[in-house]
Amino acid sequence: MIVWSGRGFLSLLILFITIFLFIPILPENYITQSFVIPLYIAAVFSFFFGIKWNKTLRVFIDKETGKEINFKSNHGLFWINMEYWGIIFSVLALLMLTQSLDKQGTEFYLNLFLIIIGIAFLVYFTTTLFKIKNSKISSFQFQKTTTEAEPKPSFVKQEISTNKFENEDPTQYLPK
Structure with a gap:
């Protein structure tokens, strides 16, 4: 079972799409590199978009009480927040690369290059x-909103004031 909040599932989705590509x-x-490079791509995506x-x-701002509610x-x-998945994906990629350091030739140098990139990340x-x-707290982007930011159309006000249930007896709907 995959558990996410907000747009957190996109980290895993980007990882799987890049692996299949x-x-x-x-x-x-x-x-090894066909798994490491997608891990790096998912790490960069998760880190920057998570932040x-x-x-x-x-x-x-509640109009009735005047109190501020922060979300x-x-x-x-x-x-785990998305920005930390960037670190986790980078560490997983480095672990995969260190296990394949015994290769020879160009694959060794490619692994070494990818390790340097991972450490830099x-x-x-x-x-x-x-x-x-x-x-x-200055690093946050504030968006002040009120509960009644937009004026309501006139037909909504009329509908509220002409509610047909205002003068009825509510006990008539109770079981007898």
């Missing part, structure tokens, strides 16, 4: 997350 493209002797979608904070976006997969992802977590 890269397996037929790369030759059979590059089977973009999860930093939105909506502030609603923070939550987009995650298996109870991890360094960038973690430093960016630390900067975001250590910054104050």
Whole structure:
């Protein structure tokens, strides 16, 4: 069972789509890379869109009480926010690559190149997350909304004021 919140399922969807695209493209002797490259693509997607979608904070103002209600976006997969899936996918790709370092020739150099890319992703992802977590609330995008932001059409007001059930006895609908 796959558990997600918001748009978190897109991380897994991007991973599967890119895997099914890269397996037929790369030759059979590059089977490790046909899983590693999609993991990197899913990691970049999950990280950047997770940060973009999860930093939105909506502030609603209740007209009756005047209180502010804060709603923070939550987009995650298996109870983990999307931006952290970028780190998880990068680590999985690095683990796959380190297991295939015993190859010879161009495949060894390709694996080494992909390991360097993975380490660069991890360094960038973690430093960016630390900067975001250590910054104050100014990193959020505020959207102030009220409960009655748009004026209601005139026919709605008439419908509410001419409710046919206002003068009826409600006990007539109870069982006897």
